[in-house]
Amino acid sequence: MITAPVFAVVGHPNKGKSSVVATLSQNDAIAIALEPGTTRQRQAYPLSVDGHTLYTLVDTPGFQRPRRVLEWLQAHSVSASDHAQTVQAFVTQHRGDGRFTDECELLAPLIDGAGIIYVSMARCPTAPNTKQR
Ligand SMILES: Nc1nc2c(ncn2[C@@H]2O[C@H](COP(=O)(O)OP(=O)(O)OP(=O)(O)O)[C@@H](O)[C@H]2O)c(=O)[nH]1
Ligand SMILES: [Mg+2]
Structure with a gap:
């Protein structure tokens, strides 16, 4: 199988x-809102046809402190071959400490082997000098 x-x-x-998850999983119940921070926990949504799941999409919170995460990953990675283990180590170390709650949620499905669909709005690019905590 x-x-x-x-x-x-x-x-x-x-x-x-x-919005992408709701469209691709044909699920109108998924919360979409003007305010950032609407999704706070990861949630899996399968798309099934005739009782067969074709794929599953995992909705996730957004990155809150991406540069801090990248700094940590770069500081704890020796070579490209250990990237998966380094991400796993990040989540293991920070899960529950309150500093990277959203990042731990969004990285968890990747540790479990999920592929990545990266969403950005071309008309509203993230400012390069956006301040972060
Ligand atoms: N202009 C435009 N707005 C969009 C598009 N897709 C979603 N939006 C709007 O953008 C806002 C945020 O949409 P969401 O799908 O909740 O975004 P999100 O990334 O899940 O947000 P968080 O869960 O808060 O991280 C909503 O007001 C949507 O209606 C799009 O393709 N173009
Ligand atoms: Mg959301």
């Missing part, structure tokens, strides 16, 4: 991640 692929839908807050 072929296992249906799983994709994590990731990106910055308020860029349309949940």
Whole structure:
């Protein structure tokens, strides 16, 4: 039996991640809102046809502190071959400490082997000098 692929839908807050998930999973119940931070926990949504799951999309919160995450990953990675383990280590170390709650949520499905769908709005690019905590 072929296992249906799983994709994590990731990106910055308020860029349309949940809108993509709602459209591609044909699910009108998914919360979409003007305010950033609407999605706070990861949630899997399968698309099924005739009782068969074709794929599953995982809606996720947006990155809150992406540069801090990247700094940590770069500081703890020795080579490209250890990237998966380094991401796993990040989540293991920071899960529950309150500093990277959203990042741990959005990285969890990637650790489980999900593919990535990255969402950004071409008309509203993220400013290069956006301040972050
Ligand atoms: N202009 C435009 N607006 C969009 C598009 N997709 C979604 N939006 C709007 O963008 C806002 C945020 O959409 P969401 O799908 O909730 O975005 P999100 O990335 O899941 O947001 P968070 O869960 O808060 O991180 C909503 O007001 C949507 O109606 C798009 O393709 N173009
Ligand atoms: Mg959302």
